[in-house]
Amino acid sequence: DQQVKQNSPSLSVQEGRISILNCDYTNSMFDYFLWYKKYPAEGPTFLISISSIKDKNEDGRFTVFLNKSAKHLSLHIVPSQPGDSAVYFCAAKDNYGQNFVFGPGTRLSVLP
């Protein structure tokens, strides 16, 4: 039973447009969330985080939105670039938990 779900296995977006990657979670105790990006043959690298005391966090072209009532977060990439093509994982943790729980990932393809 997955506590962190990424229901879209893949997403294709045109270069320059917005990419929106979604993540849903079931544990209402989760209060900290991370997004990672993974290129083929490389390990995941940390991208952006958000705490449950916020509903938005922005870093350059990347913005994460958190909707606690819906137990939903999303990662927006604007504008999308071909170099953004990768697998994106969201991960969540509660204040008393020792470890982050990861979703299965969404493969983003940005088409030139």
Place this chain on the structure above:
Amino acid sequence: ETGVTQTPRHLVMGMTNKKSLKCEQHLGHNAMYWYKQSAKKPLELMFVYNFKEQTENNSVPSRFSPECPNSSHLFLHLHTLQPEDSALYLCASSQEQGTNQPQHFGDGTRLSIL
């Protein structure tokens, strides 16, 4: 440089072989992790060491045996593996287990069991 180095990058072994995966981190972190990634599945946490003490064994079969001789090095000893153990094995480190600080991952070892 990622700061977390895993060797080998690829490993093919028979079911009766014994081999070891190695992970080294140069970030001064105190927690190290082994994850298994199978196709289209979430990252599966296997083991955690925090300040060289094993704090997590996520019901991993005994044919996988971790070792953490110091905070910078982590091994995964493999013995009598099964075909379903073929996967990408990722090592990660973080400042300390239990904090919200993100983990730093190595590039993984792609393991194939014949």
